[in-house]
Amino acid sequence: MGKIVTVTSGKGGVGKSTTAANVGIGLAQAGKRVVAVDFDIGLRNLDMILGLENRIVYDSIDVMEGRCNLSQALINDKRAKNLYFLPASQTKDKTALKKEKVRELLETLKKDFDYVIIDSPAGIESGFENSIFLADQALIVATPDVSSVRDADRVIGIIDAKSEKAKDGKEVEKYIVINRLKPEMVESGEMMGIEDILNILALPLIGVIPEDQKILTATNLGEPIVLDKNSLAGEAFRRLTKRLLGEKVEFLELKSHKGFMKFLKGLFS
Amino acid sequence: MSLLDKIFGRKKKSAEAAKDRLKIMLAHERVNNLPYIEDLKKDIIEVVKKYAEVNDIKIKSEKNQNIDFLEVEILLNPRS
Numbered sequence: 300m301g302k303i304v305t306v307t308s309g310k311g312g313v314g315k316s317t318t319a320a321n322v323g324i325g326l327a328q329a330g331k332r333v334v335a336v337d338f339d340i341g342l343r344n345l346d347m348i349l350g351l352e353n354r355i356v357y358d359s360i361d362v363m364e365g366r367c368n369l370s371q372a373l374i375n376d377k378r379a380k381n382l383y384f385l386p387a388s389q390t391k392d393k394t395a396l397k398k399e400k401v402r403e404l405l406e407t408l409k410k411d412f413d414y415v416i417i418d419s420p421a422g423i424e425s426g427f428e429n430s431i432f433l434a435d436q437a438l439i440v441a442t443p444d445v446s447s448v449r450d451a452d453r454v455i456g457i458i459d460a461k462s463e464k465a466k467d468g469k470e471v472e473k474y475i476v477i478n479r480l481k482p483e484m485v486e487s488g489e490m491m492g493i494e495d496i497l498n499i500l501a502l503p504l505i506g507v508i509p510e511d512q513k514i515l516t517a518t519n520l521g522e523p524i525v526l527d528k529n530s531l532a533g534e535a536f537r538r539l540t541k542r543l544l545g546e547k548v549e550f551l552e553l554k555s556h557k558g559f560m561k562f563l564k565g566l567f568s
Numbered sequence: 569m570s571l572l573d574k575i576f577g578r579k580k581k582s583a584e585a586a587k588d589r590l591k592i593m594l595a596h597e598r599v600n601n602l603p604y605i606e607d608l609k610k611d612i613i614e615v616v617k618k619y620a621e622v623n624d625i626k627i628k629s630e631k632n633q634n635i636d637f638l639e640v641e642i643l644l645n646p647r648s
Contacts, residue, residue: 445586488581495587
């Protein structure tokens with residue numbers, strides 16, 4: 300039986316789909332059979348981040364409503380052979396998902412794959428519930444700003460209330476992913492650091508992704524950053540993936556290059 | 569804050585402010601988001617009603633890293 304990993308955040312635009320895409324590819328490259336499922340019905344994005352948007356014929360709603368087989372809707376990624384992608388419907392809205400149909404789909408996927416990565420929609424309405432209620436693990440993505448951390452806290456507070464695992468007395472494993480960290484701003488005291496965020500959210504950290512312009516390039520091209528061997532953010536995602544697989548991996552040392560003036564100032568502070 | 573900042577009276581850094589504001593905000597929000605508070609209120613009223621008339625009941629809760637507590641204030645009807 301595979302594991303269901305839900306990538307969520309509360310606030311939109313913090314990098315959920317980017318995280319889901321990179322973790323999906325990372326796990327597939329590690330030899331796991333992975334399916335990435337976009338649950339953001341009506342506002343799908345994982346297709347473009349993965350660069351698979353031109354290959355979509357059917358979507359998850361078509362599968363759930365019996366218009367096609369699961370295998371017809373699954374798209375195989377040519378760069379990472381072990382990765383499959385199940386797109387969301389772009390024409391329907393969030394209410395199109397029915398909980399029992401979602402359960403049926405996810406239980407089938409769990410039998411066929413080692414990992415089911417769910418890209419959850421922003422917000423905490425029904426779409427969120429559908430993406431979390433069967434999760435074994437949750438990755439909560441937050442950027443170092445007040446609104447993102449606040450919304451992450453809210454989401455963490457309701458994961459267990461929505462989870463079936465929690466109802467059975469088990470716990471959803473929850474991990475924090477800090478995205479878009481700017482080391483130079485943390486050093487100058489203008490951005491909350493890793494410790495600050497973990498102190499507030501009180502959950503284990505699984506990844507820190509530095510701000511990296513290459514991520515925009517990667518999204519523009521539909522080639523997730525984890526495929527780029529020379530990028531720092533790509534390396535951060537590779538390490539995150541290893542931790543998800545249970546390996547103990549050091550966190551990247553993220554430091555700005557200090558100038559001479561800064562060094563001088565450092566002596567006095 | 570560093571010594572230089574103190575000497576020159578510079579303002580505290582914005583990351584510090586973010587942290588402080590979040591802590592205060594979340595302390596409030598976590599309290600209001602307790603899922604069981606309404607049910608708890610009803611149950612307490614039921615129990616107290618066996619002995620006295622209840623006028624009102626207020627539940628406050630505080631939560632931070634080290635300690636969680638509920639403060640329950642029960643107003644009794646003075647004639648009972």
